[in-house]
Amino acid sequence: MPSLYERLGGEAAIEAAVARFYDKVMDDPKLAPYFDGYDIVALLRKQIAFMTMAFGGPNNYTGRDLRTAHAGLVKRGLGDAEFDAVAGHLKATLEELGVSEALITEVLTIVGGTRNDVLSR
Numbered sequence: 839m840p841s842l843y844e845r846l847g848g849e850a851a852i853e854a855a856v857a858r859f860y861d862k863v864m865d866d867p868k869l870a871p872y873f874d875g876y877d878i879v880a881l882l883r884k885q886i887a888f889m890t891m892a893f894g895g896p897n898n899y900t901g902r903d904l905r906t907a908h909a910g911l912v913k914r915g916l917g918d919a920e921f922d923a924v925a926g927h928l929k930a931t932l933e934e935l936g937v938s939e940a941l942i943t944e945v946l947t948i949v950g951g952t953r954n955d956v957l958s959r
């Protein structure tokens with residue numbers, strides 16, 4: 839079976855989806871403060887590379903592991919509520935783009951698998 843990356847539509851589709859997803863996260867007043875002071879374009883590139891790798895596409899991810907990358911944010915209060923809100927924006931994005939429920943479930947399962955790393959557990 840083709841990778842999830844391919845079934846989602848490959849590079850252009852993932853880039854478009856992640857950009858749209860990031861807009862939603864940045865527009866969410868309970869999430870935006872966590873991103874204050876960061877280079878959002880650089881972060882978006884890393885997020886695209888991470889998701890590409892996580893969904894079985896080419897591995898060009900050069901960022902840190904998710905535990906290290908989010909440890910400071912956890913100290914600032916990042917928890918399940920924020921994680922769920924981010925995952926919810928991703929789900930809404932994929933729904934808006936017409937991605938099937940089955941593929942959305944696969945995406946959310948993979949992203950959900952990062953929870954313990956993101957939240958330093």
Ligand code: HEM
Pocket residue numbers: 869872873876881884885888900901902903904907908910911916920921924925949952956
């Ligand atoms: C849902 C699962 C998540 C994934 C897959 C994810 C993925 C990533 C990736 C790949 C990076 C880049 C790592 C690097 O800079 O080396 C990153 C950094 C970052 N993420 Fe997440 N993230 C998630 C959840 C969250 C949540 C819930 C928040 C806050 C609401 C968040 C805020 C940030 C911020 C602010 C950075 C920059 C940290 C820094 O450079 O010090 N992330 N994330």
